[in-house]
Amino acid sequence: MGMDASDTSIVVGLNAAIVAVSDEMPLILTTQAQDKQEALPFGPLDPQGDRTLELGLRGWVREQTGVELGYVEQLYTFGDRNRDPSQTTGGSRVISVAYLALVRQSKLQAPQAQWRNCYEFFPWEDLREGRPALLDETTRSCLEEWSRQAPSPSKRQQRRDRMAINFGWRGSAWDSDRVLDRYELLYEAGLVQEAVRDAKARGRKAPSLSCIPSGEALLGRPLALDHRRILATALGRLRGKIKYRPVVFELLPDTFTLFQLQRVVEALSGVRLHKQNFRRLVAKGGLVERTGQMEQQTGGRPAELFRFRREVLRERPAPGVGLPGLRV
Amino acid sequence: MGMDASDTSIVVGLNAAIVAVSDEMPLILTTQAQDKQEALPFGPLDPQGDRTLELGLRGWVREQTGVELGYVEQLYTFGDRNRDPSQTTGGSRVISVAYLALVRQSKLQAPQAQWRNCYEFFPWEDLREGRPALLDETTRSCLEEWSRQAPSPSKRQQRRDRMAINFGWRGSAWDSDRVLDRYELLYEAGLVQEAVRDAKARGRKAPSLSCIPSGEALLGRPLALDHRRILATALGRLRGKIKYRPVVFELLPDTFTLFQLQRVVEALSGVRLHKQNFRRLVAKGGLVERTGQMEQQTGGRPAELFRFRREVLRERPAPGVGLPGLRV
DNA sequence: CTATTTATGCTCACATTGAGCATAAAGGAG
DNA sequence: CTCCTTTATGCTCAATGTGAGCATAAATAG
Numbered sequence: 001m002g003m004d005a006s007d008t009s010i011v012v013g014l015n016a017a018i019v020a021v022s023d024e025m026p027l028i029l030t031t032q033a034q035d036k037q038e039a040l041p042f043g044p045l046d047p048q049g050d051r052t053l054e055l056g057l058r059g060w061v062r063e064q065t066g067v068e069l070g071y072v073e074q075l076y077t078f079g080d081r082n083r084d085p086s087q088t089t090g091g092s093r094v095i096s097v098a099y100l101a102l103v104r105q106s107k108l109q110a111p112q113a114q115w116r117n118c119y120e121f122f123p124w125e126d127l128r129e130g131r132p133a134l135l136d137e138t139t140r141s142c143l144e145e146w147s148r149q150a151p152s153p154s155k156r157q158q159r160r161d162r163m164a165i166n167f168g169w170r171g172s173a174w175d176s177d178r179v180l181d182r183y184e185l186l187y188e189a190g191l192v193q194e195a196v197r198d199a200k201a202r203g204r205k206a207p208s209l210s211c212i213p214s215g216e217a218l219l220g221r222p223l224a225l226d227h228r229r230i231l232a233t234a235l236g237r238l239r240g241k242i243k244y245r246p247v248v249f250e251l252l253p254d255t256f257t258l259f260q261l262q263r264v265v266e267a268l269s270g271v272r273l274h275k276q277n278f279r280r281l282v283a284k285g286g287l288v289e290r291t292g293q294m295e296q297q298t299g300g301r302p303a304e305l306f307r308f309r310r311e312v313l314r315e316r317p318a319p320g321v322g323l324p325g326l327r328v
Numbered sequence: 329m330g331m332d333a334s335d336t337s338i339v340v341g342l343n344a345a346i347v348a349v350s351d352e353m354p355l356i357l358t359t360q361a362q363d364k365q366e367a368l369p370f371g372p373l374d375p376q377g378d379r380t381l382e383l384g385l386r387g388w389v390r391e392q393t394g395v396e397l398g399y400v401e402q403l404y405t406f407g408d409r410n411r412d413p414s415q416t417t418g419g420s421r422v423i424s425v426a427y428l429a430l431v432r433q434s435k436l437q438a439p440q441a442q443w444r445n446c447y448e449f450f451p452w453e454d455l456r457e458g459r460p461a462l463l464d465e466t467t468r469s470c471l472e473e474w475s476r477q478a479p480s481p482s483k484r485q486q487r488r489d490r491m492a493i494n495f496g497w498r499g500s501a502w503d504s505d506r507v508l509d510r511y512e513l514l515y516e517a518g519l520v521q522e523a524v525r526d527a528k529a530r531g532r533k534a535p536s537l538s539c540i541p542s543g544e545a546l547l548g549r550p551l552a553l554d555h556r557r558i559l560a561t562a563l564g565r566l567r568g569k570i571k572y573r574p575v576v577f578e579l580l581p582d583t584f585t586l587f588q589l590q591r592v593v594e595a596l597s598g599v600r601l602h603k604q605n606f607r608r609l610v611a612k613g614g615l616v617e618r619t620g621q622m623e624q625q626t627g628g629r630p631a632e633l634f635r636f637r638r639e640v641l642r643e644r645p646a647p648g649v650g651l652p653g654l655r656v
Numbered sequence: 657c658t659a660t661t662t663a664t665g666c667t668c669a670c671a672t673t674g675a676g677c678a679t680a681a682a683g684g685a686g
Numbered sequence: 687c688t689c690c691t692t693t694a695t696g697c698t699c700a701a702t703g704t705g706a707g708c709a710t711a712a713a714t715a716g
Binding site for chain 2: 691692693694695696697
Binding site: 008010011045047048050051052074076079080081082092093097158161162164165172175313314316318 | 373375402407503
């Protein structure tokens with residue numbers, strides 16, 4: 001039984017969360033077809049043409065948006081039936097392979113593509129100016145209400161625990177990597193637009209929380225299908241990865257000051273770092289080497305320019321920038 | 329162009345590296361169809377029946393082998409054209425989604441399935457009795473020869489560096505997580521059976537190293553297709569994961585002594601740990617709680633039985649057992 | 657010149673880690 | 687029963703790593 005799987009045709013989609021950093025903000029490349037919802041760029045795999053999945057991805061990204069991808073990493077494969085609850089037709093089954101890609105920000109002219117501030121999608125993920133008010137006010141009270149709506153006392157406690165550990169309440173520390181867990185929690189609580197949309201499409205009523213006035217202004221900017229979930233996966237993975245692999249340098253110019261490096265790490269992790277300790281860490285880690293040149297446009301004393309030491313890859317097994325504690 | 333991807337049909341395969349631990353050895357479930365090569369269990373996705381990829385996987389594993397999977401985690405999606413170089417027919421394109429699954433070892437009676445010692449596939453990965461002779465003798469001299477065969481001096485240096493960092497030579501430390509890197513290096517050097525097999529199927533000559541007498545007795549037991557690569561991915565991921573997630577307990581009975589726990593961690597990571605420090609770590613980590621009962625069959629003084637503290641999941645963001653340094 | 661801003665060097669308390677000593681409690685050999 | 691071996695468990699100590707902040711240097715703006 002079930003050995004003949006060719007009853008329904010299968011389409012493999014290749015999705016990309018394409019990240020750049022500019023102006024101390026992480027940017028995401030999105031597309032906006034007319035009258036359709038904003039989405040991550042995606043294209044189908046050509047089963048005959050594309051030799052590998054990654055090459056297929058690079059190919060259509062180049063064609064569609066003119067962007068040449070640098071670092072590319074596979075994230076996750078999403079294959080739930082009804083990933084798109086609005087499309088209940090028995091058409092072909094879609095399997096989506098999601099990728100994280102990093103590019104040095106370049107001018108891009110292709111239509112239907114734009115760079116968007118990552119934290120428009122996740123306003124609760126940027127703690128660089130302190131915890132956003134939104135986080136401990138609206139979000140917290142809404143989640144409290146959601147936890148009270150749990151069907152049983154033990155479930156209620158579970159919800160409370162999940163909230164605390166993911167959002168850093170009740171003594172828990174904020175873990176910047178848990179982007180996906182936080183998004184999924186907000187989704188379950190009905191605090192993101194997609195939750196309302198999907199519930200509607202499934203014919204169920206959206207979870208109603210009195211703390212939100214209308215069902216309109218929910219948290220963050222929505223994306224099509226499960227693309228915001230994919231983006232959350234990407235951001236979480238990237239935040240984790242910079243700690244033990246030198247991927248930040250994919251986002252920086254060839255030479256940079258240590259403070260510029262720190263600002264990019266902070267932009268991605270959404271957290272402020274201790275300056276002196278940060279520089280101690282990258283210096284001792286052998287991640288960078290001095291160039292001898294100085295950057296004058298610092299707004300203060302000139303800073304030395306550094307470049308990435310590629311040799312570190314052959315010296316240490318897991319070089320990354322670490323996060324020398326956030327200073328709030 | 330390329331938007332119509334339905335010229336060739338696509339089959340999605342679900343692959344599983346199913347791991348158990350028994351008798352201080354990690355075990356892998358494999359299948360052995362008659363006259364075909366040993367392989368990881370795999371089955372196709374039923375695009376109509378299976379609601380999610382993971383449910384599809386659990387389903388056919390239950391049917392085929394009678395094993396009920398516990399913890400399941402998606403690993404990676406392999407989609408190269410010519411994953412199987414021997415099959416050059418223009419049939420359907422196969423995309424494989426690989427999973428890591430953990431089970432408490434149970435009796436299994438299904439035919440065509442057997443538990444196999446993991447280190448038969450990767451004899452160079454078990455350093456518990458010290459570095460295996462094979463590692464620093466045959467393997468090293470073969471890889472040295474391979475690096476000398478590099479087309480240019482800079483490539484040669486690159487090969488040397490990769491060897492050193494992955495196998496812990498020339499001052500580098502052994503990083504137990506790099507299972508995949510090591511396997512890929514051995515593959516490139518032609519030291520595993522699959523490399524020879526694939527080269528033959530592609531009509532190229534296999535890389536010849538004089539240090540191997542015939543082309544027969546290469547390193548470790550081979551598997552079909554790219555299954556040994558998948559298994560390497562799984563073992564590497566598992567080794568990394570036990571450090572920051574309490575997944576080991578999926579492999580242990582309900583109650584266990586701290587030394588049993590340590591033995592399982594050692595079996596998976598392939599490395600010996602310092603006993604007193606290990607117990608200090610798990611105790612302080614709040615990972616376990618005492619049961620009050622004692623285990624008498626220790627071969628020495630009785631040991632207290634512990635159980636996993638599930639509450640730790642709601643207390644700390646990333647609880648794992650850590651690896652308190654190997655003692656050689 | 658002075659205040660402000662950023663860069664950079666250095667210290668110090670504290671926590672974590674690697675390694676080992678010492679003692680306790682079982683079983684087996686004689 | 688005593689001695690020896692084996693495993694369990696508590697504790698110490700040095701080395702290293704981390705968090706936080708002081709102090710000074712070198713630019714610019716007014």
